[in-house]
Amino acid sequence: MLRYILWRIAVMVPTMLLISMLVFTIIELPPGDYFESYVAELRAMGEEADMEEIEALRERYGFDQPAPIRYLHWVGGMLHGDFGYSFEYQLPVSDVVGDRLWLTVLVSFVTILVTWIIAFPIGIYSATHQYSWGDYGLTFLGLLGLAVPNFILALILMYFANIWFGTSIGHLMDQQYLNEPMSWAKARSILEHLWIPVIIIGTAGTAGMVRRLRANLLDELQKQYVVTARAKGMNPFRALVKYPLRMSLNFFISDIGSILPQIISGAEITAIVLSLETTGPMLIKALQSQDMYLAGSFLMFLAFLTVIGVLVSDIALAFLDPRIRLQGGSTK
């Protein structure tokens, strides 16, 4: 087992290298660079750019050098925590992202938790009470959740949150705490605002998970070993948890791999609508303005999360399912 984990971690290294090459290629693809679009923007506004200064900046950041060397610079810097410089914000990338990253992680983490807490009981209920009124009702709600676009839900919720609870519209905290250092009051304000994005981002995920859990559990409930458990005289609920539910968890665990990046990148539109201080809007802005180090670091971060998520789900699957652990490739 230890061997396997070490091997999997070792395999991550070439994977990440390949991804970094891809990311670099993608952010290099559009013609020009940040300075060109900056100059164009200035000119459009009728101002004159100081070409000398821009040339100096170009040289300083190695934009005159060939692409492979810039790539090596970038990757080498990332290895010791230097993610480059954001031209847009005129700050090192790590400073720009810093606070936003933690807020993003907070929003995502709470969203995942809420998704699970809501989806599990509903999924189990729907499967064990198949074709009952409860199942139909919850299925209907779930399909609504899947079908309504996030941004519409965001607008609706914002409106009602303001009318009913007096929560200020937009942002993850009250206006006065923006760009303030962390304090108790700020933390409370964040918690007060948190539920809106969590509900919005989580709805579709919850609905999807309910449907999948229901389908998987229904499959397992037909199996013979469930009848065996009943024939043992087991309490039906305990039998359900120990046998079919456990079996149907495999899909859920392999989901972890994709759930992390999905929630962080999938929340962009919601984040823009709600003007949240998360990484989503920043990534889109950075891609638009060719702020290459910022965009590149973001993409790398997402890729890293994907790779980690897959690693975690693979290891968890091997722990949970002896067939994977002991049989290896040959499965019946």
Add this chain to the structure above:
Amino acid sequence: MISGADLLRIEDLSISFAMLGGQIDAVKKANLRVLPGRVTALVGESGSGKSVISQSIMRILPKVASASGRILFNDPLTGTETDILRLSQDGPDIRAIRGRRIGKIFQEPMTSLSPLHTIGDQVSEVLTIHEDMSRDERYERTIEMLRMVGFAKPERAFRMYPFELSGGMRQRAMIALALICRPALLIADEPTTALDVTIQAQILRLLKDLQQEFNMAMLLITHDLGVVANVADEVVVIYHGEVMEAGPVEDIFRRPGHPYLKGLMAAVPHFDMKPGERLKALREVPVNASHLLGVSEERQKEPGPDILLSVRDVTKSYKIRKSGFFRRPDEAPVRAVDGVSFDIRRGECLGLVGESGCGKTTVSKMLMRAVTPDSGSIVFHDRNGPVDVLEAEGDQLQKLRGKIQMVFQDPVSSLSPRMTVQNILSEPLEIHKRGTPKSRLETVSALMEVIGLNRRYLNRYPHSFSGGQRQRIGIARALALGPELLICDEPVSALDVSVQAQILNLLKDLQKDLGLTYLFISHNLAVVDYMADRIAVMCAGRIVELAPREILMRAPVHPYTKSLLAAVPFPDLDRPLDFSTLKTANASDMRNWSAPFRQDDDGHGLATADLGEGHLVLARSNADVRELRP
């Protein structure tokens, strides 16, 4: 009937399933009883309601089913009588009976245990539910039980997962699970149907031994009259949800009263059939092959070489990747087929018998060019000269495909559910570009007549036919191209006894009328005995014995053939299985064979010895022929 003496008495039990647009009555006012300490067999074909009755006894019916009547369980431990149907669904009262007073084992040992939990966990869990015991006591009791059901190393088995065990061992674990609380009644729902015949005999012996040792009653649900004759004390015959006949096993077998039971008994092939004797199918299919006769007349005018197909020394190994992620990869190739040679003569039926995993299906796939052997040769002796099956390409291969056709085991999955019968039957003709659309339709109609189905059914889909009818369609599909060799891979294994006889008779008639040659693969010796002219016995990838039918059945030489024959349960009270000779050892393990048939350490390999009259047996190359004779 003396009431009070019965352990279980079922009175006027009716079970119906709520379906879309009405309900289906699966059981209609059934009455039966189980005496304490005796084995009662509930016999019936699939869909007769026998499994549903067994489920209702433990109240584990599916939700859509509803039961009425009375199921009286008289617990000898307390002396009280409970009506199981009056207990609340999944309430504490019924749960105290399930697993503790009534145990149950199922047909499919692979799926009846959870793959994620160890054997020990699943068996000892029954004790956790029902008995107030410490962890150590539970462990002791589980180990003891596992040893009783035949695990040589119960401590090891305790920690194993079901998928690490063979089918027979899994069923033993299941028996341990059902019996660990010493129930008064064991319900065994087709406990041996999914097992090989030698394993079946072992499991039957184990069940019988434990039943006597624990002095418990057993309700054995089966469709196999051979099993009934060997194990049961009382028999209940059920047909379409109604009890046809019930009584002691002697009465039932010696004086069957009901026509259904008589018909069932006449439909089972047995070893004492005279040459040319025909099975009496419950519903016979009239064969009308006159439309296809043109082909066979042409063949008779110009008979080809005597040997139609010769297989020489074919070998196929599979690499098993045992490594997975966690172990060092050790690639030990497994020889699925190991130096197999045989001839199929024109117009004969060669039976190929063996237990699951012996390689018989791999051989059939090689003949079809679906699997390429590692070495060896297969030659098809066509009228126009021999064709190397393994080398044929292009046009030659296409022609060859028309000459060799296959009938599959499962009539449900071998026909596409999205094609009408007409599409299914004419597709081979289209692929081989035979005839015009009009002439194809004529051929297809003729084929339907051959298998005794009305041509009006041509536009129907397979799901609207019964299992036997579907298998007939499968046979018609195989016949469409006018093949010379038909490979039948377990064609009746998935069918009920009464339908089985029908299909076997159909195949026999077709062979006679159309001059076909069969390779008939089966695990059922009685079926092969009925069909085949010569029989080859396969074990662990080798043909261990090949002889004309009468010789193989009368005087088998090889120890594996003998144990195979000894393990077949006869539906005849005068020929009980000799349980004492059935060792728990694995009959297909070479180490259990007597010396002349084993590979020895001196490097004397195994070779085929000719005993005369076409009787070949695999033995040590330096063994004397006289030594081999019993």
